[in-house]
Amino acid sequence: MRKLALDIGHKRIGVAISDELNxxxxxxxxxxxxxKWVDDLRNILxxxxxxxxxxxxxxxxxxxxxxxxxxxxxNVSAILGPLGIPVRTWDERYTTTMAEKAMRERxxxxxxxxxxxxxxxxxxxxxxxxxxxxGKGGEKT
Numbered sequence: 001m002r003k004l005a006l007d008i009g010h011k012r013i014g015v016a017i018s019d020e021l022n023x024x025x026x027x028x029x030x031x032x033x034x035x036k037w038v039d040d041l042r043n044i045l046x047x048x049x050x051x052x053x054x055x056x057x058x059x060x061x062x063x064x065x066x067x068x069x070x071x072x073x074x075n076v077s078a079i080l081g082p083l084g085i086p087v088r089t090w091d092e093r094y095t096t097t098m099a100e101k102a103m104r105e106r107x108x109x110x111x112x113x114x115x116x117x118x119x120x121x122x123x124x125x126x127x128x129x130x131x132x133x134x135g136k137g138g139e140k141t
Contacts, residue, residue, distance in 0.1 A: 001051035004028075004044070005126035007092065007118050008055060008076055013037060014118025016126045017048055022133065025126035027119035038079055045083065053085050056092030056125040090129045092121070 003022055007014035013031040018024065028044070031037045055076060058069045073089060080087050 002048050003052050003054060003126060003130065004048065004050045005054040005090075005122045005129070006041075006056065006076075007122040007125060008072065009033065009118060012118045013041075014120070014122035015041075015044060016119060016122035017044075017050075018126060018130055022130050025123040025130060027116070027123040030116065030118050041080075042083070045085070050085055053080060053083075053087045054090050054126055054129050055080075055087060056122065057089035058092055088129075090125055092125050 001022075002020060003018040003025075005014075005016045005025065007016075011033055013033050015028045015031060016025050017028045019026070031040045055073060057073065077087050
């Protein structure tokens, strides 16, 4: 079974998927956050055997979540609930910055960063979660 991560923004949703051993996170795609994003997500889920969805939790440097971000996450969790797949939030601090830096280091410049940074940030979120599971002993290889 695989893990899927979402980096939810106001306009786009970055999506990343793990390998079957839950060792490596890979950027998958960017969904437009419109009325059909859940249908687009269902299509992704039908292609992979996903046992958990990880949503990036936007926290401040002090670890708190703004009321606006909490409302956004509650709405998304309510939408994803009927899919029957457990949903977990995970700290996403600095993931967009790390994604932009990684893309710049690989010479992906200009407009390409804006369109792909969300899925790369989702991969950073997911990789952090996968590393946590391995350290915790929750996922054995």
